[in-house]
Amino acid sequence: MLDSDMLESRSGTIKIANVSYETLQAFVDYLYTAETCLDDQMAGELLALGEKYQVKNLKPYCEKFFISNLNWDKSLKLFAFANKHNCEQLRSASLDVIMNHMPDLTQNDYYDELVQNNPLLLLEIYEKSMFKGIATIDNF
Template sequence: MGPTCLSCMERYYESDGGTCKVCYEEANETKDELKREIEELKAKVAFLRFWSPFDHHSRPNGPCFTDVVLVATSDDHSAEIAAPVPAHKALLVSRSPVFKAMLENEMEESLSGTIKIADVSYDALRSFVNYLYTAEVSCVDEQVACELLVLAEKYQVKHLKAYCEKLLVSKLNWDNSVMSYSFAHQYNSKLISDAALSFITDNMDKLTKKEEYVELVEKDPRLVVEIYEAYLSKQVNTAAR
């Protein structure tokens, strides 16, 4: 009797890598087929990709044909001196339902060709617009990632928000947990909220000593109540085991 094939669980005599000859050949055919499908998808993505105004390598001297600019602003308008970020209305409309509503109607932004984005840095705004074109985010620090998440939430760009959530969760620690918990509630991020809450409830003996905790008590006591409710629930579950 021969060994058992790891794929079909049948006995075999001719084999390769722990599988019978039939299963091995079928696996190779499937692998080749998946490779072809991946290459086809890459070709479609390349064809559908809307070239970015920042893509100077592909269009070093050619016109961008942009028809709208986005400008980073602040409450005191001091940031309006930052360089405008060029874009195409058609692209913004196709990527964000908020931009779609804004630009399809005779709102100020549609008529003037200028969209003012409040309380965001130029770097974050540029990264945000570039993502709308390429679905790619260059290396960003935590501050820019937070700004991008805010923009993604405001303009309903779900894929970007998910990316930022994962990045920020990977940067979570005890020191930034309270601030991250508050931030997550403000911008509807359950992923960050749950991860931050886990850090907090694991360190409750140190919580009241944190400056961020004192600020949270003053600004949003509701979240403090939720923290203690989560901690008590965790204690009950632990005791019941």
């Protein structure tokens, strides 16, 4: 932005809208040190910023954080988030957790939201579960 003939290069400033001060501070910290303090909300916001501004290693950095803190309660929400942001490792890890808890799927706090906002992801989960069941039967 600062090297090309864009408004940012002419003014010498970059305006980043819809980002909290804390997130912007963490983003700048990461740019200078390649690390920052994360929690679930911060990791999500930074991952999106990293994707938007093409900060090469920020997206995998945040993805690793999510995977290291992945559990059943977070799995559906993170599966949807990973799908939205093309995070293949997080998507795969979340789906593995979901497959291990299929009997409890409808009890997950995020289930109803997924039904309303992204039923195709639920269809993918159910299809994967069915094929996993078929593979298990074929192994007998």
